[in-house]
Amino acid sequence: xxxxxxxxxxxxMGMTNKKSLKCEQHLGHNAMYWYKQSAKKPLExxxxxxxxxxxxxxxxxxxxxxxxxxxxxxxxxxxxxxxxDSALYLCASSRSGTRGSxxxxxxxxxTRLTVL
Amino acid sequence: xxxxxxxxxxxxxxxEAFLTINxxxxxxxxxxxxxxxQYPGEGLQLLLKATKADDKGxxxxxxxxxxxxxxxxxxxxxxxxxxxxxxxxxxxxxxxxGADGLTFGKGTHLxxxx
Numbered sequence: 103x104x105x106x107x108x109x110x111x112x113x114x115m116g117m118t119n120k121k122s123l124k125c126e127q128h129l130g131h132n133a134m135y136w137y138k139q140s141a142k143k144p145l146e147x148x149x150x151x152x153x154x155x156x157x158x159x160x161x162x163x164x165x166x167x168x169x170x171x172x173x174x175x176x177x178x179x180x181x182x183x184x185x186x187d188s189a190l191y192l193c194a195s196s197r198s199g200t201r202g203s204x205x206x207x208x209x210x211x212x213t214r215l216t217v218l
Numbered sequence: 219x220x221x222x223x224x225x226x227x228x229x230x231x232x233x234e235a236f237l238t239i240n241x242x243x244x245x246x247x248x249x250x251x252x253x254x255x256q257y258p259g260e261g262l263q264l265l266l267k268a269t270k271a272d273d274k275g276x277x278x279x280x281x282x283x284x285x286x287x288x289x290x291x292x293x294x295x296x297x298x299x300x301x302x303x304x305x306x307x308x309x310x311x312x313x314x315x316g317a318d319g320l321t322f323g324k325g326t327h328l329x330x331x332x
Contacts, residue, residue, distance in 0.1 A: 106261070135319050144222070145262075145307070147319030158319065192261060207320060209254075209261035 105129040106210035123178040125193030134176040139190040183217045220245045224323035239293040241308035249310040251291040256305045
């Protein structure tokens with residue numbers, strides 16, 4: 103599935119750096135998601151956007167700042183991260199922007215983030 | 219809250235063996251249930267899903283049946299191939315409101331040896 107792309111695929115950053123992760127979906131979907139995948143832990147939902155509006159912030163620290171300028175693009179801005187934030191960050195999209203939808207979520211390949 | 223429990227891996231099998239990966243869930247209401255697969259270096263792909271009790275999802279020889287009475291959604295395949303080696307995630311989408319994202323299990327790493 104190449105409908106959801108993420109850049110960069112790998113990122114190494116220091117704790118004082120500012121970086122951004124980018125996600126783009128080519129599927130005409132209205133909802134986009136950020137998930138965090140850490141070793142030996144379940145995937146954790148971070149943020150949900152429906153029709154460019156944030157509908158869910160799952161108690162994510164403020165050092166992670168999402169941005170959704172349109173239905174096709176989603177960013178995750180990173181600032182003063184901690185080593186424990188090192189993980190695979192996955193973006194996903196689904197067709198419907200309606201809250202509570204059961205539509206299938208399509209995932210990108212992820213960005214492997216390492217915080218030194 | 220919602221939660222998903224699946225068997226810990228890695229699970230190592232020989233080619234053509236029968237596969238079962240157990241998954242049980244806790245949720246309010248009547249969630250939809252999913253199996254996703256993650257091949258090395260790739261994102262998650264939907265493998266199959268079931269949206270109501272007794273539904274059977276199937277794809278690529280894999281099957282799973284939504285069992286409300288046992289709150290389970292075990293993944294099975296009759297004859298595995300080396301190409302099935304991947305990490306398999308059981309997930310649910312709750313119907314009781316709250317987050318629109320999926321709740322995942324920890325994943326089961328499956329290794330198929332020739």
